Amino acid sequence: MKKKWPVCVTGANGFIGSWLVRTLIDHGYTDINASVFPGSDASHLLNSSSSVRIRLFEADLLDFGALSQAIHGCSGVFHVASPCTLEDPLDPVQDLINPAVQGSLNVLEAARSSGVTRVVLTSSISALVPNPTWPSQKPVDESSWTDLDYCKSRQKWYPVSKTLAEKAAWEFAQKHGIDIVAIHPATCLGPLLQSNLNASCAVLQQLLLGSTDTQEYHWLGAVHVKDVAEAQVLLLETPTASGRYLCTNGIYQFKEFADRVAHLFPGFPVHRCKEHTQPGLMSCTAASNRLMELGLKFTPIEEAICDTVTGLKAKGFLEEQQSQSLQ
Numbered sequence: 001m002k003k004k005w006p007v008c009v010t011g012a013n014g015f016i017g018s019w020l021v022r023t024l025i026d027h028g029y030t031d032i033n034a035s036v037f038p039g040s041d042a043s044h045l046l047n048s049s050s051s052v053r054i055r056l057f058e059a060d061l062l063d064f065g066a067l068s069q070a071i072h073g074c075s076g077v078f079h080v081a082s083p084c085t086l087e088d089p090l091d092p093v094q095d096l097i098n099p100a101v102q103g104s105l106n107v108l109e110a111a112r113s114s115g116v117t118r119v120v121l122t123s124s125i126s127a128l129v130p131n132p133t134w135p136s137q138k139p140v141d142e143s144s145w146t147d148l149d150y151c152k153s154r155q156k157w158y159p160v161s162k163t164l165a166e167k168a169a170w171e172f173a174q175k176h177g178i179d180i181v182a183i184h185p186a187t188c189l190g191p192l193l194q195s196n197l198n199a200s201c202a203v204l205q206q207l208l209l210g211s212t213d214t215q216e217y218h219w220l221g222a223v224h225v226k227d228v229a230e231a232q233v234l235l236l237e238t239p240t241a242s243g244r245y246l247c248t249n250g251i252y253q254f255k256e257f258a259d260r261v262a263h264l265f266p267g268f269p270v271h272r273c274k275e276h277t278q279p280g281l282m283s284c285t286a287a288s289n290r291l292m293e294l295g296l297k298f299t300p301i302e303e304a305i306c307d308t309v310t311g312l313k314a315k316g317f318l319e320e321q322q323s324q325s326l327q
């Protein structure tokens with residue numbers, strides 16, 4: 001296998017970051033700088049073979065010096081870290097917006113001054129929707145941007161943080177001539193490699209436990225986390241990749257997702273929605289055709305659901321006896 005560039009992953013111990021580190025190793029990367037929030041548990045990253053050098057760096061996104069050390073000597077950077085919670089924050093600016101926006105700018109400035117070839121920015125569908133002005137008969141695509149005023153008036157701060165962070169990143173890239181590519185994952189599912197429960201897997205856990213939340217502002221579809229990690233590597237390695245890449249195994253209502261979960265796991269009290277949960281959302285099976293054209297193949301969503309449930313049970317976030325899968 002061809003020797004790969006040294007790379008840095010921010011948020012390397014989170015849900016997507018941990019899968020990305022694993023996927024990079026599978027693709028032959030042997031020098032990986034893993035940047036993690038100071039004091040955060042990263043022990044699960046250190047179990048790889050002796051031929052792989054994972055160097056841990058503790059760096060708050062607001063600490064430019066620490067980020068610079070993590071990125072120094074790398075040719076590629078995957079910026080994954082960002083506060084990721086669907087709970088209402090106490091202080092939206094301090095808790096979500098500053099780390100997302102200033103953190104992205106710090107990563108880009110550190111990448112620029114280290115001569116990094118490309119930064120793969122982990123944005124989100126939350127930087128695409130909600131967008132009430134989007135034409136009703138057209139499936140959402142990468143040209144959509146989240147309406148900030150709409151979100152602010154509804155106190156939906158996570159989409160605000162992701163949208164402002166991505167906008168700031170594109171502005172920085174244009175001004176300083178740095179090569180960035182953005183990926184926009186939908187709700188990511190799959191086995192947990194880390195010890196804590198992240199926000200997107202908690203959506204499935206809560207659904208299985210009877211939650212009536214319809215994910216109104218946070219939903220386009222779902223995707224297996226291993227597909228997201230593969231896409232991130234593909235976007236680093238494909239010189240012609242540019243712009244924004246939606247990463248979802250289709251666009252469809254959360255109601256449909258809940259129905260599939262209920263069918264797969266009839267032993268759980270999954271809430272069945274009667275109405276459309278995302279009124280006006282156009283369904284689309286090939287929503288991520290930009291990534292599919294680069295060669296990405298999506299895992300069936302049923303597999304992502306079952307893998308998540310297995311993982312939640314293995315880590316103690318779901319009780320075994322509650323489940324009675326059809327699979």
Ligand SMILES: NC(=O)c1ccc[n+]([C@@H]2O[C@H](COP(=O)([O-])OP(=O)(O)OC[C@H]3O[C@@H](n4cnc5c(N)ncnc54)[C@H](OP(=O)(O)O)[C@@H]3O)[C@@H](O)[C@H]2O)c1
Nearest residue numbers: 011014015016037040060061081082083124187188198200
């Ligand atoms: N999961 C999804 O469905 C989904 C969908 C679209 C986009 N995304 C994006 O994907 C990225 C990763 O999400 P995830 O699901 O893997 O969530 P996660 O498990 O919560 O990972 C987020 C990571 O960012 C780190 N982080 C947060 N604030 C930080 C700060 N101020 N300084 C340094 N590190 C900080 C966290 O550290 P701690 O572990 O210490 O908290 C964690 O390692 C985020 O940018 C998120 O917006 C996720």
